Amino acid sequence: MEEAITEQQPKSRPTLTDAPADFAALYETHSQAIYYLALRFLGDPARAEDATHDVFLKAYRKWGGFRGDSSHRTWLYRITINHCQNLRQSWASRNLVSNADDAVWEHAQSRTDSPLRVLEMQELGERIQDALEKLPEEYRLLLLLIADQEMSYDEVAELTDQTTDAVRGKLHRARKAFAALFAKTA
Amino acid sequence: MKHESKLTPREQQERAQALSPQSTAREFAAVEEVLRADAAQTPVPPAVTQRLNESIRQEPKPRSWWQRFTGR
Numbered sequence: 001m002e003e004a005i006t007e008q009q010p011k012s013r014p015t016l017t018d019a020p021a022d023f024a025a026l027y028e029t030h031s032q033a034i035y036y037l038a039l040r041f042l043g044d045p046a047r048a049e050d051a052t053h054d055v056f057l058k059a060y061r062k063w064g065g066f067r068g069d070s071s072h073r074t075w076l077y078r079i080t081i082n083h084c085q086n087l088r089q090s091w092a093s094r095n096l097v098s099n100a101d102d103a104v105w106e107h108a109q110s111r112t113d114s115p116l117r118v119l120e121m122q123e124l125g126e127r128i129q130d131a132l133e134k135l136p137e138e139y140r141l142l143l144l145l146i147a148d149q150e151m152s153y154d155e156v157a158e159l160t161d162q163t164t165d166a167v168r169g170k171l172h173r174a175r176k177a178f179a180a181l182f183a184k185t186a
Numbered sequence: 187m188k189h190e191s192k193l194t195p196r197e198q199q200e201r202a203q204a205l206s207p208q209s210t211a212r213e214f215a216a217v218e219e220v221l222r223a224d225a226a227q228t229p230v231p232p233a234v235t236q237r238l239n240e241s242i243r244q245e246p247k248p249r250s251w252w253q254r255f256t257g258r
Contacts, residue, residue: 014235018243027238035234036225045231052234057241116214128224147221175217182220 023063027056030076037077037144040132041084051087055080070158073150077159081141088137116182131181139174146171 014031016024034055039048058079066075132140138160145156146167157164214220 014230016235016239018239031230035230036228039228049231049234053237056238060242060245116220124224128220143217143221147218178217
C-alpha cells in the first residue's frame with residue numbers, strides 16, 4: 001500500500017557539507033531556532049546572519065568538549081545569548097527602554113487571554129519585531145525562549161540565571177506588555 | 187492601440203490571486219503562538235550555511251572527547 005501523500009512537501013533544510021555528520025545534524029536540527037532567536041533579539045537580519053554563523057562556528061570549536069550536561073538546544077542557546085548580549089552591549093545607546101520600566105508593563109492595558117489578530121501573515125515578522133523592540137531586553141529574551149516548545153520553564157530559568165518562579169512572574173508581565181504593543185502595530 | 191487579453195476570465199482570476207499577497211488572516215490565542223508562527227516561516231538564509239561551510243573548511247577537525255582525554 002502506498003503511503004499517503006502529504007499536502008506540503010517539507011522545506012529543504014540547511015545542510016553543512018564540510019562538517020562531520022554529527023555536527024551537520026546538530027546544525028540541521030537547531031539552526032532555524034538559533035537564527036530566529038538572533039533575528040528577533042538583535043532586530044537586524046544581516047547581524048542575525050553574522051551571529052548565527054559565529055555561534056555555530058564557536059559551537060564547532062567546542063563540539064569535541066561537549067559532554068551533554070545540558071541539551072544541545074540549551075547549549076546552543078547559551079552561546080547565542082552570550083554572543084547577542086555582547087553585541088547589544090556594544091550598541092547600548094540603542095536600548096531605548098530599560099528594565100527599570102517594569103511598572104509601565106505591569107499596568108499595560110491588555111488582556112493576555114484576548115486573541116492576537118493578524119490580517120496578513122507576511123506582515124507578521126515586522127509587527128513582532130516592532131513590538132519586541134519596545135520591550136525590555138529581558139522580557140524579549142524570555143518570550144523568545146519560552147515560545148520554543150523544546151524549552152521548559154526550568155531550562156529557561158537556568159539559561160537566564162534566575163528561579164523558575166521569577167521566570168513565570170516576568171513572563172506574565174512580558175506577555176501582557178507584548179500583547180499591548182502588538183495590538184498597537186496593527 | 188488596444189491589446190486584448192488572451193487569458194480567459196478564470197485564468198485572469200487565477201493569475202491575480204497568484205500575484206496578489208495572500209490574504210491569511212489568523213487569530214492567535216497566545217503570545218507564544220504568534221512567535222511560533224513567525225519562527226516557522228523564518229528559514230535560515232542559505233548564505234549562512236555557505237559561509238559556515240567555508241569557515242569550517244578552514245578549521246582544524248574538532249577532537250572528540252576521548253582524543254582530548256587521551257591527549258591524542
